[in-house]
Amino acid sequence: MTAVADLYRAVVLEHGKRPRNVGRLDGATHAADGENPLCGDALHVAVALDGDRLKAVRFEGESCLLATAAASLMTEWLAGRTVGEARQLMAEMERVCAGGEVHEASTTLADLRPFADVHRHLVRVQCALLPWRTLQRALAV
Amino acid sequence: MPRSGAAEAASPRFDVATARADFPALRQRVHGRPLVYLDNGATTQKPRAVLAALRRHYVRDNGNVRRGVHTLGERATAAYEGARETVRCFLNAAAASEIVFTRGTTEAINLVAASHGRAQLGPGDEIVVSAMEHHANLVPWQMLGRVTGAQLRIAPVDARGVLERDAYVALLGPRTKIVALAHVSNALGTLNPIADLVAAARRCGAVVVVDGAQAVAHLPVDVRALDCDFYAFSGHKVYGPTGIGVLYGRAALLAAMPPWQGGGEMVRSVTWDEAVYDDPPYRFEAGTPPIAGAVGLAAAIDYLAGFDRAAVGAHECDLVRYAETALAAVPGLRFVGTAPDKIGGHSFVLAGLHAHDVATVLDGEGVAVRAGHHCAQPILRQLGVAATVRASFALYNTRDDVDRLVAGLAAARRLLGR
Numbered sequence: 001m002t003a004v005a006d007l008y009r010a011v012v013l014e015h016g017k018r019p020r021n022v023g024r025l026d027g028a029t030h031a032a033d034g035e036n037p038l039c040g041d042a043l044h045v046a047v048a049l050d051g052d053r054l055k056a057v058r059f060e061g062e063s064c065l066l067a068t069a070a071a072s073l074m075t076e077w078l079a080g081r082t083v084g085e086a087r088q089l090m091a092e093m094e095r096v097c098a099g100g101e102v103h104e105a106s107t108t109l110a111d112l113r114p115f116a117d118v119h120r121h122l123v124r125v126q127c128a129l130l131p132w133r134t135l136q137r138a139l140a141v
Numbered sequence: 142m143p144r145s146g147a148a149e150a151a152s153p154r155f156d157v158a159t160a161r162a163d164f165p166a167l168r169q170r171v172h173g174r175p176l177v178y179l180d181n182g183a184t185t186q187k188p189r190a191v192l193a194a195l196r197r198h199y200v201r202d203n204g205n206v207r208r209g210v211h212t213l214g215e216r217a218t219a220a221y222e223g224a225r226e227t228v229r230c231f232l233n234a235a236a237a238s239e240i241v242f243t244r245g246t247t248e249a250i251n252l253v254a255a256s257h258g259r260a261q262l263g264p265g266d267e268i269v270v271s272a273m274e275h276h277a278n279l280v281p282w283q284m285l286g287r288v289t290g291a292q293l294r295i296a297p298v299d300a301r302g303v304l305e306r307d308a309y310v311a312l313l314g315p316r317t318k319i320v321a322l323a324h325v326s327n328a329l330g331t332l333n334p335i336a337d338l339v340a341a342a343r344r345c346g347a348v349v350v351v352d353g354a355q356a357v358a359h360l361p362v363d364v365r366a367l368d369c370d371f372y373a374f375s376g377h378k379v380y381g382p383t384g385i386g387v388l389y390g391r392a393a394l395l396a397a398m399p400p401w402q403g404g405g406e407m408v409r410s411v412t413w414d415e416a417v418y419d420d421p422p423y424r425f426e427a428g429t430p431p432i433a434g435a436v437g438l439a440a441a442i443d444y445l446a447g448f449d450r451a452a453v454g455a456h457e458c459d460l461v462r463y464a465e466t467a468l469a470a471v472p473g474l475r476f477v478g479t480a481p482d483k484i485g486g487h488s489f490v491l492a493g494l495h496a497h498d499v500a501t502v503l504d505g506e507g508v509a510v511r512a513g514h515h516c517a518q519p520i521l522r523q524l525g526v527a528a529t530v531r532a533s534f535a536l537y538n539t540r541d542d543v544d545r546l547v548a549g550l551a552a553a554r555r556l557l558g559r
Contacts (some may be wrong), residue, residue, distance in 0.1 A: 004505030
């Protein structure tokens, strides 16, 4: 059960069960829909940009606990950040989910340690990255 | 809840403990727990007999087929054609030439769509499939419709996962050129009354394609009794290797079909401008076929033939029933697919928990199940779920395996429950 406990760390369980920033975002300037082809999970991510700054990020949809937790944490981490910081964190998240070490430096933006063991569950990597990849597409528009 | 153990030891004709010993992969620990493998609908484990046949082929008989005059080539050809005869016997086809080797069920169905379908269908024609089809028996027909202008009609399935027979029959008519149906649903476990459905389709002159991927491991199949035109299955779901599958085709139909892939092996003679195609089945086996795969599949079929299949069927039926009772007692569990005739396993969801999370926790307990849409998105969407957990059985599963599954589900609820 250790490997599973590592995947569902307390913070992931907490955010997965009681996600923050769920629902429609009034005043959204950017949005995108993302899907996990494996399970049919679908997330809508909306961002309110003020110049270069993400004023707010919200999400809604149907997703597993891991994707929900990743989305919830993402919305908290990104509120008030610049687009550049968002992209940097996105890249860090991709790297960590691919098995990369969680650097000290990365924790200046956010604590990615809850996702340090996702790479051990290959199929679940897509779950953790679903909100981030959806955000990426939202910002690209 | 029924008690485990006693009932399954009672069958004098099938001893599950002996059968389990034939499968080396079952004797391992996963995350520190003895493996409980309940993802047989995806792929089954392989018995020693199959592993030995593959090894023997590569160690001793490895040559190409129908080419080499040398001894190894002749041995390989004999083994490959011997496998074709084994499959013929397995399906009770009239002739070995009605057995085409493919990569799997998907390729077999694509072969029918690309060859028979493109040659015979045009605008105004109709293709009928059921709403419970695997994507492999849906997407090739969508593609065929786009190429030929034929229309795809979907026979509805009710909330239990049972094909609505009257609506199905009402869809059939003079325009129906192809009917494609699952023998057993991979996502719901529904066993279709396939002989009856085939008969209805044949009465209106349609060519009938049966997807037998989830059937052959559990039921004896007789293509002549079913009276279907095509029957497809995959080796790896019936204890054989991956990369080998079978398309049975009625001789008269195969003879009229153009090739779908060109290359070596499928021709009699070739000039710069044209080629004279070989007869079936070779016409449909361009290039070097999966020789070892065919040898492994034959070994798997022989392995299965070594059992009293009625006794194996009774054992698997007992597992399905035992699991139904045990799972029904899990708080918040809802079956997806409640057809009266089910075979092979159960699909279900747990209230408030996502199938992927449940499957990950089960894996941590050493229990392997499938989670997802099972390549049958339309029917799951109709039944109001995006993804389910599927526990599917093979002859080597036991009531203890079901008990471990149920205990794992309790662990999932403890960890993930809100």
